[in-house]
Structures are given as structure tokens and as C-alpha cells.
């Protein structure tokens with residue numbers, strides 16, 4: 001474990017040094033990472049829009065499955081070329097959305113992806129990061145607390161992958177049990193639990209049925225990164241939903257099977273697309289592309305939720 005952490009520290013430092021480059025491959029942590037580097041005692045201060053005197057008490061466990069979809073930032077992308085290694089998106093631009101999902105189950109809560117760092121919300125004009133201009137309307141902490149779920153009450157955390165726009169607030173859920181494919185080194189980014197407790201980890205490969213009843217299943221879809229995953233949530237009324245992570249960046253990525261230039265494996269990505277589409281067909285799931293702002297806009301806005 002120490003060796004892995006050491007590797008990550010080195011790789012984080014390497015990423016920071018490249019933060020101004022156009023290469024997305026490293027997707028370095030934004031300049032104000034929410035999580036202190038492993039092994040440091042860097043103090044964390046609450047985001048500017050947090051009022052520490054008004055933290056609500058935790059809401060009781062959900063009586064049936066629910067999914068809240070949060071706006072976890074936007075990435076203004078001046079050239080989409082990075083998202084298609086066949087060159088077909090060169091010279092086009094767009095603003096990507098970014099989602100975090102809180103799944104509430106009678107047996108516990110799962111946070112899926114942790115978005116851009118909450119510190120970005122302190123700068124309405126946003127921040128330049130890795131060739132993007134990133135913005136965040138409201139901190140994830142405040143969004144969670146606004147529905148009565150303090151981050152420290154969340155039992156499980158899993159990230160689609162370990163790029164900075166998906167793990168920006170891992171410090172909020174340091175006490176949660178981390179569910180991770182060991183091929184991804186996501187857990188190496190995790191801070192020590194704030195309450196001094198031991199880190200709790202569930203490692204999986206292939207798929208992981210979070211609550212053992214088939215309603216919330218994390219599915220390996222490697223290729224963007226070695227341990228990339230997607231999330232299937234089978235809701236009682238809204239029906240099955242498949243959250244893509246970064247398997248697809250945009251709707252056109254799915255239509256034309258476009259592979260970003262920075263993916264760790266082109267071939268593995270295509271195989272994951274095949275497996276994902278097979279699962280979507282078998283389940284009849286609604287596919288939600290997490291970086292597609294139109295998909296985000298189509299989700300119930302918290303405090304409303306999918307049920």
C-alpha cells in the first residue's frame with residue numbers, strides 16, 4: 001500500500017507540472033484540489049458558500065431506492081479534438097456538463113463520482129484547468145447538505161475513474177467504504193478518514209452488486225482508464241438507468257463510437273462500448289452520459305430525485 005501511495009504522490013506531482021499543457025491524458029487535479037496530498041496535514045477550509053452553523057441533521061435512510069443527480073460543474077472545451085482519436089471533432093467546441101449521483105438505498109447511501117473540487121465554486125468566473133475553463137455553481141457539500149445528507153453520513157463511495165473532474169471532493173467522503181477496481185488507483189487518491197478510523201475498501205473486478213439485490217451495480221468498462229466503471233441503477237418507478245462515466249463523453253461519442261485521444265486503451269474502450277450497449281439492450285436502461293449537459297438538464301433537479 002505504501003508503495004502505491006508513493007507512486008500516486010509522484011504521479012500527482014507529475015500531473016501538476018503538466019497542468020498547463022494541452023494533453024488531457026493526465027487530466028491533472030485542478031489547481032485547488034479538495035483533497036490534501038497523501039501524507040500531508042494540509043488544512044482544509046469549508047467552501048465559501050458553506051455555513052457551518054446550518055448543517056442539517058442526517059435524514060433517515062431511504063425507504064425505497066432513490067437517485068439524486070447533482071450538477072458537479074461544467075468544462076468549457078475550446079477544442080473537442082481531444083475526445084476523438086480519429087480527428088473528427090477537431091476545431092469544434094462545446095461546454096461539457098458533469099454529474100455526481102447520490103444513490104439512496106434502504107441499506108445505505110452510495111456517492112458515485114465526486115465532481116470538480118468545491119473550491120471552484122468560490123470563483124464565479126471559473127478556473128483554467130488542463131485546457132478547459134471549469135466552473136461550479138454550487139459546492140457538492142452544500143448540494144448534499146441541502147437534501148439532508150451530510151457527506152460524512154454516506155456509507156459507500158465509488159468513482160467512475162480517477163481523473164480530476166470525478167474525484168475532486170473525495171475528502172468529503174473519507175469515512176465511506178470505497179468500492180474500486182484494483183486496476184484503477186482511485187483509492188490511492190483518498191485521504192485518511194477525518195475521524196481517524198481505518199480506511200474501508202471493497203475491491204471488485206467485472207461488476208459489483210453494491211447492496212446485494214441487483215438494484216445498484218457497478219460495472220467495469222475499462223479503456224478510458226484501466227479501471228474505469230459505469231453504474232446501473234434499477235429504480236422502482238423511473239426504471240433502469242445506466243450512468244456512463246467517461247465511456248462516452250458526448251452523444252456523438254456514442255453514435256460514432258469515438259474514443260478520446262487520452263484513453264489508456266483504444267481497443268479496450270471499444271470492447272467496453274460493446275459490453276455496455278449489450279447491457280443497455282438487456283436491461284432496457286436509459287443511458288445517461290455524465291458529461292452531456294442535456295442529459296443533466298433532463299434529470300430531476302434536487303431536491304427532486306429519480307425514484
Ligand SMILES: [Zn+2]
Nearest residue numbers: 163165166246
Ligand atoms: Zn470526465
